[in-house]
Amino acid sequence: MSHVDIRDLRKSYGTVNVIHGIDVDIQQGEFVVLVGPSGCGKSTLLRMVAGLEAISSGSISIGGRVVNDVAPKDRDIAMVFQNYALYPQMTVAQNMSFALELAGESKDVIAGKVGRAAEILGLKPLLDRKPSALSGGQRQRVAMGRAIVRDPQVFLFDEPLSNLDAKLRVQMRAEIKGLCARLGTTTIYVTHDQVEAMTMADKIVVLNGGKVEQVGAPLELYDHPRNVFVAGFLGSPAMNLWPVEAIAGGLKLPGGSILPLDGRHPLPQPGTKLTLGIRPESLLPVADGPIRAKVALVEPTGAETIVAVTVGSETGTVLLKERFSMPVGTDIGLAPVAGSLHLFDAATGMALPVKAS
Amino acid sequence: MSALFRKMEDRPWLFLAPAVIVYAVFALWPMVDVTIVSFQKWNGLDANRQFVGLANYQYIFLQDPVFWTAFINTVIWTFLSLIFPPAIGLALAIGLNREIAGRSALRAVFYLPVIIAPIAVATMWRWMYDPFFGLFAQTLTEWGLPVPDFLGQKDTALYYVFVAYVWQQVGFSMVLFLAGLQSVDRSLVEAAQIDGAGRWKIFRHVTVPAIMPTITIVLVLSLIHSLKAFDIVYGLTGGGPAQSTQMLALWAFSQSMKAFDFGRGGAVSVVLLVITVAIVIPYLRWSMSREVHE
Numbered sequence: 289m290s291h292v293d294i295r296d297l298r299k300s301y302g303t304v305n306v307i308h309g310i311d312v313d314i315q316q317g318e319f320v321v322l323v324g325p326s327g328c329g330k331s332t333l334l335r336m337v338a339g340l341e342a343i344s345s346g347s348i349s350i351g352g353r354v355v356n357d358v359a360p361k362d363r364d365i366a367m368v369f370q371n372y373a374l375y376p377q378m379t380v381a382q383n384m385s386f387a388l389e390l391a392g393e394s395k396d397v398i399a400g401k402v403g404r405a406a407e408i409l410g411l412k413p414l415l416d417r418k419p420s421a422l423s424g425g426q427r428q429r430v431a432m433g434r435a436i437v438r439d440p441q442v443f444l445f446d447e448p449l450s451n452l453d454a455k456l457r458v459q460m461r462a463e464i465k466g467l468c469a470r471l472g473t474t475t476i477y478v479t480h481d482q483v484e485a486m487t488m489a490d491k492i493v494v495l496n497g498g499k500v501e502q503v504g505a506p507l508e509l510y511d512h513p514r515n516v517f518v519a520g521f522l523g524s525p526a527m528n529l530w531p532v533e534a535i536a537g538g539l540k541l542p543g544g545s546i547l548p549l550d551g552r553h554p555l556p557q558p559g560t561k562l563t564l565g566i567r568p569e570s571l572l573p574v575a576d577g578p579i580r581a582k583v584a585l586v587e588p589t590g591a592e593t594i595v596a597v598t599v600g601s602e603t604g605t606v607l608l609k610e611r612f613s614m615p616v617g618t619d620i621g622l623a624p625v626a627g628s629l630h631l632f633d634a635a636t637g638m639a640l641p642v643k644a645s
Numbered sequence: 646m647s648a649l650f651r652k653m654e655d656r657p658w659l660f661l662a663p664a665v666i667v668y669a670v671f672a673l674w675p676m677v678d679v680t681i682v683s684f685q686k687w688n689g690l691d692a693n694r695q696f697v698g699l700a701n702y703q704y705i706f707l708q709d710p711v712f713w714t715a716f717i718n719t720v721i722w723t724f725l726s727l728i729f730p731p732a733i734g735l736a737l738a739i740g741l742n743r744e745i746a747g748r749s750a751l752r753a754v755f756y757l758p759v760i761i762a763p764i765a766v767a768t769m770w771r772w773m774y775d776p777f778f779g780l781f782a783q784t785l786t787e788w789g790l791p792v793p794d795f796l797g798q799k800d801t802a803l804y805y806v807f808v809a810y811v812w813q814q815v816g817f818s819m820v821l822f823l824a825g826l827q828s829v830d831r832s833l834v835e836a837a838q839i840d841g842a843g844r845w846k847i848f849r850h851v852t853v854p855a856i857m858p859t860i861t862i863v864l865v866l867s868l869i870h871s872l873k874a875f876d877i878v879y880g881l882t883g884g885g886p887a888q889s890t891q892m893l894a895l896w897a898f899s900q901s902m903k904a905f906d907f908g909r910g911g912a913v914s915v916v917l918l919v920i921t922v923a924i925v926i927p928y929l930r931w932s933m934s935r936e937v938h939e
Binding site: 338339340359360361365366367369370371373375376377378386387390391434438 | 830832833835836837838839840841842846850851854855
C-alpha cells in the first residue's frame with residue numbers, strides 16, 4: 289500500500305510559520321497536484337514529504353509508516369526536480385543507475401531496470417550521452433527515468449515542466465500523466481500552473497498562504513469553488529469577480545446594472561454585500577443583456593476570442609467561441625449562461641450555499 | 646570626448662592598447678631581457694655585456710654546487726604545496742560553508758595571513774621559531790619536551806619554513822574553494838540524498854565534479870606560487886643553513902644581486918620560467934578538457 293497521509297503538518301522557520309496545519313489524504317495510485325501561487329508553501333510541503341525539509345509538527349506517513357524522522361533515501365520515494373538535477377559528469381545510463389548502484393543492486397538487475405526505463409521513455413539511443421548533450425525535453429525524460437528505475441512507492445514532481453517551452457510542456461504533460469497512470473504509482477506533483485493542475489490531476493490541493501483552500505477533483509473545484517481564492521485561481525482566463533449588492537430578486541452590479549438571480553442560490557437579504565463570480569466562458573454578448581459593459585480590448589486567438597470589458601469601474605473578461613469584432617469603447621450587453629453564477633460572501637470570501645437540486 | 650569614443654568604437658585594439666603596453670613593458674620585456682642576459686656575462690653595472698653563448702647554463706647545470714640543491718628543494722616545496730595548502734584550504738572551506746556560529750569571523754581569521762606581506766610573515770615565524778624565546782620553544786619547554794633548533798638543522802629547516810608558508814597560503818585556497826562550494830547546485834545534493842548517497846558519495850559524485858574548475862585554478866595558482874617561492878624563505882633562513890633551504894628563485898636572486906653575476910642569475914630564472922610554463926600549460930589544457938560544461 290502506498291497511500292500518503294499528511295496530518296496537521298506545520299513548518300516554521302524561526303518565528304515565521306509557512307505551513308499552518310495541513311491535512312491531505314492521498315490514495316494509492318492517485319495523481320495529486322499541489323497548486324497555488326508563489327510562496328504558498330507547495331514546494332515546502334513536497335520537500336517535507338521527500339524528507340528534504342524538517343517537519344516542525346504533525347506527521348507524514350507513506351504506506352502506513354510514519355516517516356517524519358526517516359532519511360530521504362529510506363522513504364522509498366523518487367523526486368523529479370525543476371532543474372532536473374542530473375549529475376553532469378555522468379552519462380544518461382549512469383544517472384539512471386546511480387541510485388541502484390548505491391543500493392547495492394547487481395549489474396544484471398541494474399542493466400535490466402535501466403533498459404526497461406529507457407525503453408518506456410524512448411531514451412535507448414541516448415544512454416551514452418552526457419546531460420549537456422541533451423535537449424530540455426530529453427533531460428526531463430532522464431530525470432523521470434532516474435525516478436522510474438527505483439520503482440518507488442511515491443513519485444514527487446517539483447514543477448518539472450517550468451523550464452520547457454510551451455509546446456514541449458503540453459507534450460510532456462501528457463507523457464507524465466500517461467506514464468504515472470501506466471505505472472500506477474502514487475504521485476504528488478507541484479505546480480503553479482493551474483492548467484497543468486486541471487489537466488493532470490486526479491485530485492487537486494489548492495494551497496494559499498500555507499493553508500489548504502480546497503481539495504477535490506479538478507472539475508469539482510472548477511464548478512464549485514469553496515471560496516473567492518479558489519474561484520479566481522483556477523481557470524484561464526480567470527473568473528470575473530465583481531463586488532455586488534443584493535437587492536430584491538437580484539444583484540446590483542458595478543455601474544448600476546441589475547442582474548436577476550437564476551434561482552440557484554437562496555435569495556440573500558437585500559443590502560448584503562457579495563462578490564459575484566462568473567466564468568468568462570459563461571458570459572454571452574446579448575444586445576439587451578442585463579450586464580451593461582464596454583469593450584476595452586479584443587484579443588482573437590484563432591480558436592477563441594478574449595474580450596476584455598469594463599463593467600462600471602470593474603474590469604472583466606468574456607471568452608467567446610465565435611469571432612467578435614466590435615470596436616473598443618462599444619457598449620454591449622452581456623447575459624450569463626443559466627446556472628453559472630457563483631456568489632461569495634464579500635466579508636469572508638466563502639461561497640454561499642447553493643439550493644439543493 | 647564623446648567624438649573620441651565614437652572614433653574608437655570600431656577600433657577595439659585601441660581599448661586593449663593601454664593594457665597591452667603595460668603588460669609588454671612590465672611582463673613580456675623582462676622575460677625577454679632575462680633570457681638575453683642569460684646568454685651574457687654581465688655584472689649589472691658595466692656598459693658592455695659580453696655574449697657567452699650557453700656558458701651560464703653549462704655552469705649552473707654542471708658546476709654550480711648549489712643549483713641542484715635549489716632545484717630539488719623547489720621540487721619538494723612544489724610537491725608539498727600542491728598537497729597541503731589546497732587540502733587544508735578545502736577542509737576549512739567545507740567546514741566554513743556550513744551554518745556554524747561565528748562563520749564570517751572565522752573566514753576572516755583564516756584569510757588574514759594572506760594579506761600580510763610574506764616578509765612580515767617570515768619575521769613573525771622567525772620569532773615564533775626562536776629556539777630560546779619563541780612560542781614553540783616555550784610551549785615545548787613547558788611540556789618538558791626537547792626543543793629542536795627549528796631553522797638551524799639542515800635536514801628539517803625546509804619543512805619548518807614550509808609550515809609558515811602553509812599558514813600563509815591556506816586562506817587563499819580556502820576562499821577560492823568557498824566560492825566554488827557555494828556554486829554547487831543544491832538540488833544535485835538533494836537528488837543524491839534521495840538516491841541514497843551518504844556524505845562521502847555526495848562529496849565524490851556531486852561536490853568534486855562541481856568544484857573541478859576551482860580545483861584546477863587552486864592547483865595552478867599553488868603551483869605557480871610555489872615555484873617562485875622566495876620572500877618567506879629569504880626572510881626566515883636566507884637559504885641556509887648550508888644552502889639546505891635554497892630555492893631556485895632565491896638562488897637566481899642571490900646570483901644576480903649578491904654575486905653580481907646577472908648572466909647566471911638570468912639562466913636560473915629562465916630554467917624556472919621554462920619549468921613553470923612546461924607544467925602549467927599542459928595541465929591547464931588537460932583539466933579544461935575534462936571540465937564538464939552544463
